Amino acid sequence: xxxxxxxxxxxxxxxxxxxxxxxxxxxxxxxxxxxxxxxxxxxxxxxxxxxxxxxxxxxxxxxxxxxxxxxxxxxxxxxxxxxxxxxxxxxxxxxxxxxxxxxxxxxxxxxxxxxxxxxxxxxxxxxxxxxxxxxxxxxxxxxxxxxxxxxxxxxxxxxxxxxxxxxxxxxxxxxxxxxxxxxxxxxxxxxxxxxxxxxxxxxxxxxxxxxxxxxxxxxxxxxxxxxxxxxxxxxxxxxxxxxxxxxxxxxxxxxxxxxxxxxxxxxxxxxxxxxxxxxxxxxxxxxxxxxxxxxxxxxxxxxxxxxxxxxxxxxxxxxxxx
Amino acid sequence: xxxxxxxxxxxxxxxxxxxxxxxxxxxxxxxxxxxxxxxxxxxxxxxxxxxxxxxxxxxxxxxxxxxxxxxxxxxxxxxxxxxxxxxxxxxxxxxxxxxxxxxxxxxxxxxxxxxxxxxxxxxxxxxxxxxxxxxxxxxxxxxxxxxxxxxxxxxxxxxxxxxxxxxxxxxxxxxxxxxxxxxxxxxxxxxxxxxxxxxxxxxxxxxxxxxxxxxxxxxxxxxxxxxxxxxxxxxxxxxxxxxxxxxxxxxxxxxxxxxxxxxxxxxxxxxxxxxxxxxxxxxxxxxxxxxxxxxxxxxx
Numbered sequence: 001x002x003x004x005x006x007x008x009x010x011x012x013x014x015x016x017x018x019x020x021x022x023x024x025x026x027x028x029x030x031x032x033x034x035x036x037x038x039x040x041x042x043x044x045x046x047x048x049x050x051x052x053x054x055x056x057x058x059x060x061x062x063x064x065x066x067x068x069x070x071x072x073x074x075x076x077x078x079x080x081x082x083x084x085x086x087x088x089x090x091x092x093x094x095x096x097x098x099x100x101x102x103x104x105x106x107x108x109x110x111x112x113x114x115x116x117x118x119x120x121x122x123x124x125x126x127x128x129x130x131x132x133x134x135x136x137x138x139x140x141x142x143x144x145x146x147x148x149x150x151x152x153x154x155x156x157x158x159x160x161x162x163x164x165x166x167x168x169x170x171x172x173x174x175x176x177x178x179x180x181x182x183x184x185x186x187x188x189x190x191x192x193x194x195x196x197x198x199x200x201x202x203x204x205x206x207x208x209x210x211x212x213x214x215x216x217x218x219x220x221x222x223x224x225x226x227x228x229x230x231x232x233x234x235x236x237x238x239x240x241x242x243x244x245x246x247x248x249x250x251x252x253x254x255x256x257x258x259x260x261x262x263x264x265x266x267x268x269x270x271x272x273x274x275x276x277x278x279x280x281x282x283x284x285x286x287x288x289x290x291x292x293x294x295x296x297x298x299x300x301x302x303x304x305x306x307x308x309x310x311x312x313x314x315x316x317x318x319x320x321x322x
Numbered sequence: 323x324x325x326x327x328x329x330x331x332x333x334x335x336x337x338x339x340x341x342x343x344x345x346x347x348x349x350x351x352x353x354x355x356x357x358x359x360x361x362x363x364x365x366x367x368x369x370x371x372x373x374x375x376x377x378x379x380x381x382x383x384x385x386x387x388x389x390x391x392x393x394x395x396x397x398x399x400x401x402x403x404x405x406x407x408x409x410x411x412x413x414x415x416x417x418x419x420x421x422x423x424x425x426x427x428x429x430x431x432x433x434x435x436x437x438x439x440x441x442x443x444x445x446x447x448x449x450x451x452x453x454x455x456x457x458x459x460x461x462x463x464x465x466x467x468x469x470x471x472x473x474x475x476x477x478x479x480x481x482x483x484x485x486x487x488x489x490x491x492x493x494x495x496x497x498x499x500x501x502x503x504x505x506x507x508x509x510x511x512x513x514x515x516x517x518x519x520x521x522x523x524x525x526x527x528x529x530x531x532x533x534x535x536x537x538x539x540x541x542x543x544x545x546x547x548x549x550x551x552x553x554x555x556x557x558x559x560x561x562x563x564x565x566x567x568x569x570x571x572x573x574x575x576x577x578x579x580x581x582x583x584x585x586x587x588x589x590x591x592x593x594x595x596x597x598x599x600x601x602x603x604x605x606x607x608x609x610x611x612x613x614x615x616x617x618x619x620x621x622x
Contacts, residue, residue, distance in 0.1 A: 062583060069611065070551045107558025110550065114611045 023238050026227035026289050028194065030079050033072070038194050038227035039239070041132035043079055046125050047072040049117070065116055068126040076128055077109045080140070083132070084195040086211075087254035091140045105139050132196060137220040145197060147216040152207030153199055155253070180273045181241025182284030183209070186231050187249040187260055192289055195258040197224045200285070202267025203250065209270050213280055222283045231288045240284045245273060249287075260287065346428055347414065348374040353422040360418070367425040368411075373400035375429035376407050376436060382568040383437055385594050386449030395477040399519065407436040433567050442527030448479025455480045456489040463494070467518060474522045488529055492521065504529060541618055542572075543593045545603075548586035549612040553578060556587040562606065563589060569599035 025039020033046040047068040081092035095102040109130060117124030130136055185200065197219065199210035214224050226239050233244050247266045253259040262270070274280045352367040377397050381387070388396060400407075414426040440446055447453060457475060459468070471492065475482065488506045495501035500518045504511045504525040509532075513524045545563075550556050556578055563573050570591035577588040593599060599616075607614050 065611075066551055066584065073551070103554060104558065104561075106552070107554040107561075110552040110555030111558045111562075111610055113609045115609075116611060 023226075023228070023235065025239075025286070026194065026229045026292075028292055030082075031075055034075055034079050036079065036083070036194070040226075041137075041223050042129055043076055043083075043132065044127060044129035045072040045076045045079070046127045047075075048125050049123055065126060069114055069116070069128060072126055072128045073109055073112060076112065076130060077106060080105065080109065080130070080132075080136070084193055084256055084258055085140070085142065086145075086195055086197045086199070087256060087258045094140065094142055101139060105136070108136050108139065133221060133223060137196075137223075141196065141216070141219060145211050145216075147211050147214060147219060149212050152212055153201075153210065154207065155201055155205035179243055180245045180269075180279075181276075182236075182239065182244040182279055182282075182286070183270055183273060184231055184233065184236060184240055184244045184246045184286050184288060185249050185260060185262065186246060186288045187252065188231075188288055188290045190249060190252040190260075191257055192249075192252045192260065192287065193256045193258050194227050194287075194289070195256075198287070199259045200267070200270065201253065201259060201261050202264040203261060204264045204267070206267070208262065208267035209274055209285055213274050214283055215281075218281055218283055224283055224285075226283075226286045228286050228288050229291045236286050239282075239286050241279070241282075244284070244286075245269060346375060346378075346430060348378070348427050348429060350374065350425045350427070351422060352425070354420070360423075363423050364416070364425070367423050368427070369401045369404070370397075371425060371427040372404040372408050372411070372429060373397045375411075375427070375431055376400045376404045379431045379433060379436055379568075380440055380445070383433070383440060383571075383594065384445055384449045388445070388449060392477055392479070395473050398473075399477060403519070407432050407439060437567060437571065442531055443523060444478050444526050444530040447530060452479050452481035453488075454483050454486050456484055456486050457482055458489070458491045460493050463492075467494075467500075470518050471522075474519060478522075478526060490522075490525065492518070506532070541593050543570075543591055544576075544617050545589045545591055545614060546586065546617075547589075547607065547612055547614045548579075548584060549607075549610075550585040550587075553580060553585050556585050559587065560589070563591070566599065566602050569593070569595045569602055 023039045024037045024042075026037075028036045028038060030036055031045075033048075034044070036043045049064050049068045081090065081095070083091050085091060085094055091105075095105060112128050112130040115127040132140075197211040199212075200208045202208050209225075211219060211224055228236055228239075230236070231246060233240065233246070236244065247262050247270070249260040249262055251261045253261055270285075278284075348371045350367045350371045352363050352370065354363065358366075374397065377393065377400065380396070409430040409432040411427050411429045414428055415424075416426075417424040444453060457471075457480065459471060463471070488504055490502065490504045492500055492502045495514050497516075499514050499516050500521045501514045502512070502521040502525050506529055509528075511525050511528045513521045515521045515524070547556070547559060550559075556575075560573070560575050563570065570593055572590075572592040574590045575587060576590050579586040579588070591599075603614055603616075
C-alpha cells in the first residue's frame with residue numbers, strides 16, 4: 001500500500017468518523033429505490049438513469065442525469081416530509097406553518113450529496129442522500145420541543161392495569177445499574193412506527209426517556225433514538241456501549257404507535273441509567289423493530305400535511321399527554 | 323522503518339483532526355491569590371476562558387496575524403469585554419486544587435458579532451498594515467491612564483506620526499471621565515465615558531467602519547457555481563457560504579442564472595483565507611455534482 005493511499009484512507013476515516021463507523025440499523029424501504037437507515041439517520045434514493053431505448057450508441061447526457069437526480073430528490077423530500085417527528089406530527093405538518101423553513105428544507109435536499117456515473121457512459125444510477133442529523137435535523141426538529149427540560153411527559157391514564165407483564169422479574173431499581181452503558185428496547189411484533197423523538201413511558205404513564213432528557217444539540221447530532229432490527233448487543237455496541245440493558249417493550253402507544261410502554265421497574269432502571277452523562281449525552285437508546293417485509297412500502301400520499309389533518313389525526317385517540 | 327513512518331503520519335493526522343474537533347474548547351488555569359474567594363477565582367477563570375475562545379476565533383477570522391504583545395493585549399482586553407461575543411458556554415470540568423483552579427470550557431462564540439467587533443477595533447485593517455495616526459494627550463494624564471492608552475495604541479495597530487489624519491486626542495473630563503475626539507479628513511467624532519477603552523473603541527469604530535475608509539487588504543473574488551437543478555439549492559448554498567466566515571466575508575449573491583440546463587449562481591466574496599475556501603469548496607461542491615470557478619474581481 002502506498003503512503004498516499006494509506007494517508008487518504010486514514011484522513012477519510014478520521015474526517016468522517018461517524019460515517020465510517022456508524023451502524024446502519026433498521027433500514028426501511030420507502031417508495032421506489034428509497035431507504036431510510038434509522039441507525040445513522042440517512043435517507044437515500046437511488047434512481048436509474050434513462051438512456052433512449054433502441055439506440056445502441058445512446059450515452060448518458062446531462063439532461064438524463066438531471067432528470068434522474070431531480071426525480072430522486074423529489075422523492076427524498078417526500079420521504080423526509082412523511083417522517084414522524086413524534087406521536088403528534090410529521091415533518092410535513094410542522095413545516096406547513098412556516099414557508100421559510102420549508103424552503104430551507106427544500107434547499108438542503110436540493111443541495112444533497114449525489115453520486116452519479118461519469119457522463120457519456122452507457123447507463124447507471126444516480127444516488128442522492130441526506131441525513132436526519134446536523135443541518136437537516138436543526139431545521140425539522142421544532143424549537144418548541146422542550147429538550148433536556150428534565151420534566152417527563154405523562155400519559156393521561158396509567159397503564160399499570162391495562163398491560164399485564166408476565167416476563168422475568170425486573171431488576172431492582174437502585175441496585176447495581178451503574179455499569180449499564182445504554183438501553184436496548186425490544187419492540188419486535190408491536191408494529192412500531194419509527195419517529196425522530198419518540199418517548200419511552202413506564203407503565204405508570206411517566207416518561208422514562210425521550211427528548212426531555214436529551215439536549216437539542218445531541219438530538220441534532222446523534223438522534224434521540226436509533227432503530228435497529230437486531231437485539232444483539234455486539235451489533236449495537238457502537239450506539240449503546242459494551243454493556244447495555246435489554247428490555248422487552250410491553251406495547252406501542254399513540255395513534256401512530258411511535259411511543260413505547262415498558263414496565264414501571266424497568267422504566268426506573270432506564271431513568272437511573274440515563275443519569276449517567278455518558279449515556280444521555282450519547283443518546284444510548286436503541287429500539288429494535290422487526291425486519292421490514294420485502295414488499296413493504298410507505299404510501300407517501302397518506303401523510304397528513306396540514307393542521308386540519310393533524311387535528312383529525314389526534315382526534316382518533318384519547319388525549320395522550322397531560 | 324516504513325511502518326514506523328505510517329504510524330508517525332497517522333498520529334500527526336490524528337492530532338491535526340483532534341485540534342479541529344476541539345475548536346471552542348479552552349482550558350484555563352488560575353492560580354490561587356490571597357484574599358480571593360473561590361467564587362471570584364471561578365469568575366476570573368471563566369472570563370479568561372471567554373477571552374481565549376474569542377482570541378482563537380479572531381485568529382481564524384483576521385486576514386493578518388497579531389504579534390505576541392498585541393495578542394496578549396487583545397486577550398487582556400477581552401477578559402472584560404468578551405461577553406457580547408459569547409453565545410453560550412458549558413463547563414466541561416472544574417478542578418480545584420491547592421495551587422488554584424483548572425477550568426475546561428466549551429465556549430460558543432457568536433462569529434458574526436465578533437467579526438463586526440473586530441472590524442470596529444480596526445483589526446481587519448491593521449493586521450495587514452499599521453494605520454498611521456496622530457495621538458495626543460495632556461501632560462496631566464496619570465501613569466495608569468498613560469499605560470492604558472499605550473496599550474490601546476498597540477492593540478489597535480496605530481503607527482504614531484505627527485500632523486497627520488486621522489488625529490485622536492484624549493483629555494480627562496468631569497467626574498473621572500475621559501473625553502476623546504477623533505478627526506478624519508472629512509468628519510469629527512467626540513465621545514465621553516469613564517472607561518478609556520470605551521471612548522477609544524467607540525471613536526475608532528466610527529473611523530474603521532466608514533464606507534470611504536480603504537478596506538482591509540483581502541481581495542474581492544467572484545465565485546461562480548453551477549450544476550444545481552433548483553434555485554432553492556443555490557439560495558441554500560448562499561447560507562452555507564455566509565457561514566464560512568473564517569474563509570470569506572462580505573458575501574453577496576450578485577447573479578442567479580436559471581437556464582433549461584440548470585441553475586448557476588455568482589457571488590462576490592472578500593477572501594480572507596484562500597486555502598481554507600479552496601478546501602471548503604472542494605469538500606462541499608463536487609460531491610453534490612456542482613462545479614465552481616473563482617476569479618479575482620476588481621476592487622470596488
